[in-house]
Each structure stands twice: as C-alpha cells, then as structure tokens.
Amino acid sequence: MDTILSVKNLKKTFDGITAVDGCTLDVEKGTITGLIGPNGAGKTTLFNIITGFYKPDSGEIVFKNKKIDQLPTYKITHQGLVRTFQITKALNRMKVIENLMLSPKKQTGESLIWPIFNPKKVGKEEEEIRDKAMELLEFFDLMELKDEYAGALSGGQKKLLELARALMTDPDMILLDEVFAGVNPTLSNKLLDYIKELRDDGVTFFLIEHDIPLVMEACQEVYVMSEGKVIAKGEPEEIKNDQKVLDAYLGVVHEG
Amino acid sequence: MAIGISYIISLLILFGIYAIFALGLNLEWGFTGILNFGHVAFFGIGAYSTVILNQMGVPIYIAIVAGIIIAGLFGVLVALPAMRLRGDYFAIVTIGFSEIVRYFMLNEEWLTGGPLGLRDFDIPLSFVPSQYYNIAMLILVLALLALTYLILKALINSPWGRVLKSIREDEDVSKALGKNVFRYKIQSIALGSAIAGLAGILLAFNHKYLNPNYYMPLITFYAWIIVILGGSGNNKGTILGALIFWTFMSLTRFSPGYLPISSTDLGALRMVIIGLLLIVLMMYKPEGLLGNKEELKLDI
Ligand SMILES: Nc1ncnc2c1ncn2[C@@H]1O[C@H](COP(=O)(O)OP(=O)(O)OP(=O)(O)O)[C@@H](O)[C@H]1O
Numbered sequence: 001m002d003t004i005l006s007v008k009n010l011k012k013t014f015d016g017i018t019a020v021d022g023c024t025l026d027v028e029k030g031t032i033t034g035l036i037g038p039n040g041a042g043k044t045t046l047f048n049i050i051t052g053f054y055k056p057d058s059g060e061i062v063f064k065n066k067k068i069d070q071l072p073t074y075k076i077t078h079q080g081l082v083r084t085f086q087i088t089k090a091l092n093r094m095k096v097i098e099n100l101m102l103s104p105k106k107q108t109g110e111s112l113i114w115p116i117f118n119p120k121k122v123g124k125e126e127e128e129i130r131d132k133a134m135e136l137l138e139f140f141d142l143m144e145l146k147d148e149y150a151g152a153l154s155g156g157q158k159k160l161l162e163l164a165r166a167l168m169t170d171p172d173m174i175l176l177d178e179v180f181a182g183v184n185p186t187l188s189n190k191l192l193d194y195i196k197e198l199r200d201d202g203v204t205f206f207l208i209e210h211d212i213p214l215v216m217e218a219c220q221e222v223y224v225m226s227e228g229k230v231i232a233k234g235e236p237e238e239i240k241n242d243q244k245v246l247d248a249y250l251g252v253v254h255e256g
Numbered sequence: 257m258a259i260g261i262s263y264i265i266s267l268l269i270l271f272g273i274y275a276i277f278a279l280g281l282n283l284e285w286g287f288t289g290i291l292n293f294g295h296v297a298f299f300g301i302g303a304y305s306t307v308i309l310n311q312m313g314v315p316i317y318i319a320i321v322a323g324i325i326i327a328g329l330f331g332v333l334v335a336l337p338a339m340r341l342r343g344d345y346f347a348i349v350t351i352g353f354s355e356i357v358r359y360f361m362l363n364e365e366w367l368t369g370g371p372l373g374l375r376d377f378d379i380p381l382s383f384v385p386s387q388y389y390n391i392a393m394l395i396l397v398l399a400l401l402a403l404t405y406l407i408l409k410a411l412i413n414s415p416w417g418r419v420l421k422s423i424r425e426d427e428d429v430s431k432a433l434g435k436n437v438f439r440y441k442i443q444s445i446a447l448g449s450a451i452a453g454l455a456g457i458l459l460a461f462n463h464k465y466l467n468p469n470y471y472m473p474l475i476t477f478y479a480w481i482i483v484i485l486g487g488s489g490n491n492k493g494t495i496l497g498a499l500i501f502w503t504f505m506s507l508t509r510f511s512p513g514y515l516p517i518s519s520t521d522l523g524a525l526r527m528v529i530i531g532l533l534l535i536v537l538m539m540y541k542p543e544g545l546l547g548n549k550e551e552l553k554l555d556i
Pocket residue numbers: 014015017018019037038039040041042043044045046086
C-alpha cells in the first residue's frame with residue numbers, strides 16, 4: 001500500500017514542556033488509522049503541527065510525496081489534508097448552512113471582484129455548493145437546523161457540523177480529533193458507517209479517539225502515543241494486549 | 257421657519273458622508289472583526305490626495321478616483337506589517353498612524369498647506385447654480401451612499417463576505433478550511449479605507465476647504481458610535497445610526513441660545529450625553545438598534 005502521510009522525528013517544545021518528542025509514523029492511503037494515548041500524550045499537538053497551526057522545532061512531514069512542514073495551514077488544506085478541532089469551533093454567528101458553504105476550495109465568489117462583475121457565475125456555483133451542503137445536512141440529521149445560528153447547536157451537533165464542514169472541502173485525508181465524543185451511539189454508528197464508505201472511496205482517515213471499542217471496530221491500524229512519542233503500533237488486537245500500552249494508560253513509568 | 261430647508265439639507269449631507277465613512281468601519285469591524293481605531297486617517301488621506309492632485313492639475317473626477325485608491329493603498333500599507341499583531345495591538349498601531357497622518361498634514365506645509373489647510377480646488381457639480389448647489393450635493397452624497405451600500409451588500413452576501421464573517425467568528429476555522437486569512441483581512445482594510453477616503457473627499461467638497469483639525473481621533477470614534485448604535489455587522493443599522501447621530505449633533509449644536517452654557521462646555525456635554533446614551537443602549541439593547549438579538553446571545 002501507499003503511504004499518504006509520513007511524519008519523521010517530529011519535535012515540539014512549549015517553554016519547557018516537550019509536547020511532541022521525536023514522533024515518527026506513517027499513515028497508509030485509504031485506511032482508517034487510529035491514534036490513541038493518555039491525556040496530554042501530545043496527540044492534538046501532533047495534529048496541530050501536521051496541519052500547520054504550529055511549526056515543528058525539528059522533523060519532517062510529507063503528505064502525498066510533498067514536504068508540507070513549512071506550509072501555512074490554508075495551503076495544506078489545499079493539498080487535500082483537513083482537520084477537525086477537539087474543542088469544537090462552530091462559526092457561531094453564521095447559519096449552519098453558511099458554515100458548510102464556506103468550505104469548498106477555489107470558489108469564484110471568494111474574490112473581491114467576481115461577486116460584483118460576474119454575479120451569474122457566482123450564483124450558479126453557489127447553487128451547486130448549496131446542493132452539496134444539503135446532502136451532508138440531510139445525512140447528519142441537521143437539515144432542520146440549516147437556518148439556525150451554529151452557536152445555537154448542542155455540543156454533539158457542533159461535532160457533526162465540524163465533520164460535515166471538513167468533508168465539504170473534498171479532502172484526500174481527514175484528521176479527526178475526538179469527533180465521536182459527545183455524539184449519541186446511534187449517530188456514532190451511522191457516522192462510522194459513513195466514514196467507512198468514504199474510506200472505500202479512497203479517503204484516508206487518521207483519528208484520535210479515547211473510545212477503545214470504537215477504535216477496535218473502525219481502524220485497521222492503531223498508533224499509541226505517550227509523552228510525545230509513538231510507543232506502539234499495530235492492529236487493534238495486538239495493541240490491546242501490549243504491555244507498554246497498558247502501562248502508559250495506567251501511568252507506569254518506564255526506566256531508561 | 258428660517259432654518260428650515262437649507263438647514264435640513266446640510267444636516268442630511270453630513271449624515272450621508274458619515275454614513276459612508278461608518279460603512280467602511282463596519283466592513284472592518286462588523287464583518288471581519290478588525291479593530292481599527294485609526295479610520296479617520298483614511299478619511300483625511302482621501303481628501304488631501306484628491307485636493308493636492310487637483311491643485312497639481314489633475315482633472316477633479318480623476319483626482320477623486322485616485323484619492324479613493326490612495327486611501328485604500330494606505331490601508332494596505334498599515335495593515336501589511338501590523339496585521340500580524342494581536343487585535344488590541346493592531347488597534348493601537350492604527351490610532352498612532354492616524355495621529356502621524358494628522359501631524360504630517362500640520363507640518364508639511366509645502367504639500368498640505370500646514371495648519372492653514374488647503375482651499376481653491378475644483379468642486380464637482382460646479383455647473384449647478386449656486387442656490388441649488390447644496391441640494392445637488394445632497395443628491396450626489398445620497399447616490400454615493402446608496403452605491404456604497406449596494407456594493408457592500410453584494411459583497412457581504414457573496415462567498416467573499418462569508419469568508420470575512422468566518423474570520424470574525426474564528427480565524428482558525430477559516431485557515432483550517434483553506435482560506436488565506438491574511439489576504440482577506442488586507443482586502444477588508446483596503447476596501448474599508450477606500451470607502452473612508454470617498455467620505456473624506458465628499459466632506460472636502462462640502463466644506464470647500466481642508467484643514468488638519470478635521471481629522472482628530474475623535475472622528476474615528478464618531479464612526480464607532482454610529483456602528484455600535486446601529487448594531488455592528490448590520491449596514492442598515494449603520495445608516496440609521498448615522499442619521500440619529502447627526503440629528504443629535506445638530507440639535508445640540510443649536511442650543512447655545514437657549515442654554516446658559518458656553519459652546520466649549522456644550523461640546524463636552526454633548527459627548528457626555530452620547531456616552532451615557534450608549535451605556536443605556538448597551539444595557540437594554542446591547543445588539544444595537546438594528547442588530548440581531550439572536551446573534552448576540554451566542555457570544556455568551
Ligand atoms: N499551545 C501550547 N502551549 C503550551 N503547552 C501546550 C500547548 N499545546 C499543548 N501543550 C501541552 O502539550 C502537552 C500535550 O498536549 P496535547 O493537547 O497534545 O495532548 P493530547 O494527547 O491531545 O491530550 P488529550 O487526550 O487530553 O486531548 C500537554 O502537556 C499540553 O499542556
């Protein structure tokens with residue numbers, strides 16, 4: 001299989017705290033790969049670095065055979081790599097539908113000129129974008145809320161909105177930071193089915209998740225992080241029985 | 257009534273000019289979330305550029321367009337280095353810039369006429385007989401206000417405006433969704449400043465005279481009062497805010513005869529009253545007159 005994302009020796013220190021400490025991992029194209037680890041292991045920080053929110057102190061990130069570790073976030077998204085946020089960031093004072101319609105790349109109407117000089121073309125594109133947004137709203141059970149302000153949604157609904165918004169960018173790979181947390185089990189299952197469907201269409205998922213049974217069910221491969229390092233990698237069943245992993249979760253300190 | 261029509265016309269001209277001026281600020285603050293405390297700089301830059309160019313021989317209509325563009329370019333010039341700062345620091349840089357501009361006008365006499373200002377420049381509509389001049393000016397101002405409003409409306413409702421609003425809400429989301437936030441902020445400032453420039457040019461025509469004193473930081477805060485009064489992020493509200501603000505300003509300007517108070521005291525008193533009215537407004541209708549109450553609840 002092809003590697004779509006490759007992280008080598010990544011390091012990031014925040015005044016004294018080494019959040020990511022020489023992290024190395026590969027994500028295969030067309031898989032759902034998991035990332036687990038205790039609180040504070042550096043998982044979110046890793047996502048922040050991969051998506052350009054932080055510059056790494058050292059190390060290298062390659063996405064689709066292109067070095068991306070020096071690119072600004074928006075350019076990384078244009079490469080087809082998009083993320084969601086652990087702490088949801090709804091665009092509160094925008095309608096739910098507007099939240100989704102924001103996402104698509106290279107919209108003609110995003111320039112200062114075309115909305116004035118070619119409103120027809122912009123309008124037509126808006127129709128298409130709206131249709132696509134409606135499909136996702138329908139799927140995520142958010143249709144009735146489409147004209148509500150995003151700030152009025154519940155925590156779980158905001159999670160769904162984030163995922164839908166990320167999908168609207170038409171990505172090759174999505175980094176999901178605890179997207180299932182706070183979503184009810186029925187919808188969670190439906191979501192997972194949808195993710196698998198997208199995976200079968202070739203989209204790659206890399207997901208941080210604390211719900212181990214869910215990780216077992218969803219992922220072909222799982223990485224375990226602790227104290228900024230990858231301490232284990234393998235199929236879910238192997239990981240579950242790995243002593244180092246159990247120790248990390250129980251807070252056992254390793255010597256040397 | 258002796259004061260009747262001509263008084264109302266001159267009031268409406270000022271209303272129109274300040275409505276345009278405040279629409280520029282509302283684009284930056286109300287839709288993009290940029291804290292600009294130096295908006296008056298671009299008001300002045302537009303006016304001085306047009307007048308200076310005209311005095312150098314550039315036909316007035318071309319000088320107007322140039323003045324608008326120059327004001328927009330200065331917006332870019334300030335924003336390029338300063339936009340990387342956090343919002344509050346950016347605000348301080350802009351207020352500093354507006355004072356630098358005013359001191360430049362005061363001191364560089366060779367270009368700006370210094371404290372005496374500039375007069376003797378061409379004025380559009382000069383073919384109109386003088387008894388109708390004010391009404392023609394009013395029509396011009398209101399037409400440009402309508403044009404500014406309509407262009408902004410088309411932009412705000414377009415994908416471009418959607419990106420600006422997302423930046424106002426949370427620029428990390430805009431970035432994560434592939435938007436070049438820095439570029440949009442620069443565009444917002446450029447357009448907001450160009451609009452301020454247009455307003456400044458109109459004010460110069462109205463006074464037929466330019467003077468650095470017209471560009472005190474207080475004028476920036478007139479625009480802030482107008483935007484907050486009407487409800488930030490609402491262009492209709494901004495226009496209504498400008499109308500109320502100038503009605504209030506003119507009514508209180510008239511009173512010296514009736515009140516036992518000097519005109520300087522009156523000027524200060526007006527600001528005190530406006531401050532108090534704003535506080536009351538914020539207590540009972542914090543979203544502004546036309547602001548959306550639903551939106552405001554979401555901030556908490
Ligand atoms: N911007 C920052 N400034 C300072 N310290 C930070 C910053 N971001 C993360 N950290 C620190 O880095 C460490 C790793 O945090 P991170 O959020 O990546 O953990 P995590 O694995 O996502 O944990 P959780 O499962 O609780 O979400 C923590 O000690 C955290 O306090």
